[in-house]
Amino acid sequence: MNNCLKVLRAERGWSQQDLAERLDVSRQSVNAIETGRYDPSLPLAFRIADLFEMSIEAIFQRD
Amino acid sequence: MNLVHRPTPIARWKLSLVMAAFFASWFIVKPIWHLFDLHGPAERAIPLAIPALATFVFVRSMMAISPRNPALRRYGNGLLVCLLGYLVLLIIANVVANALPADGAVSLIAQIVPVIPMLAFLWVIARYLTEEPDEYQRMLAVRCALVGSGLLLAVAMIWEPLERAQIVGPAQTGLGFVIWCAGFGISRLFWYYK
Numbered sequence: 001m002n003n004c005l006k007v008l009r010a011e012r013g014w015s016q017q018d019l020a021e022r023l024d025v026s027r028q029s030v031n032a033i034e035t036g037r038y039d040p041s042l043p044l045a046f047r048i049a050d051l052f053e054m055s056i057e058a059i060f061q062r063d
Numbered sequence: 064m065n066l067v068h069r070p071t072p073i074a075r076w077k078l079s080l081v082m083a084a085f086f087a088s089w090f091i092v093k094p095i096w097h098l099f100d101l102h103g104p105a106e107r108a109i110p111l112a113i114p115a116l117a118t119f120v121f122v123r124s125m126m127a128i129s130p131r132n133p134a135l136r137r138y139g140n141g142l143l144v145c146l147l148g149y150l151v152l153l154i155i156a157n158v159v160a161n162a163l164p165a166d167g168a169v170s171l172i173a174q175i176v177p178v179i180p181m182l183a184f185l186w187v188i189a190r191y192l193t194e195e196p197d198e199y200q201r202m203l204a205v206r207c208a209l210v211g212s213g214l215l216l217a218v219a220m221i222w223e224p225l226e227r228a229q230i231v232g233p234a235q236t237g238l239g240f241v242i243w244c245a246g247f248g249i250s251r252l253f254w255y256y257k
Contacts, residue, residue, distance in 0.1 A: 026132075028255075029199035038199050 002061045006034045008052050023047055134194035141187035148180035181240065203254050211246030218242055 020027040032038035156173040163170045195201040225231045
């Protein structure tokens, strides 16, 4: 699954640590999601979508 | 949102150095152990305590990275309690076992009691796996536990036919815990560095 998390984060000038604190996860988790090594669960995907005020499918796309 | 607090990441080389120091301490502590003539159950302390201690140091380092994670804090504290409990009970058991005849019931209990903190150690790990709120970290921990279990099974499966063919001696079952910890710790380091 692809995602534009890195772009969205960069647009807001947030570091991975900033985003991790906002999502209440570890920085390693943010890094794993951004690089596509880990696909988040639906609850975490909703938290990410809520944070960026976007829909899940606008952030995460199929391969 | 409060972003003032920024935990200081532990440098990888520092973490590696700490891990290496703990494993190297085996060579320093064991002669001291023998200097005090501690035999019996106490002999098991070093090979079991060192990987457990290394695991604990690694967890404490992880806690420095995620200081607001209560599950990780409970996990780290639980490991410390189990480790210290094991070492204290082992020393008491050693003294009791040396003072009483080897076939006495008290001596038998003294041999078994030190294992209780190690069983609690498994419970602490199980509790962490169910309580960890960060799903990615939880997945990594499960993966590491599987690597530890896989390594243990692999060693056991290879050892068994070699033992039957009398190529190697009887397996020391106490090392099973060490092998599991080694698999868990090494895979944890691998995923942490990746």
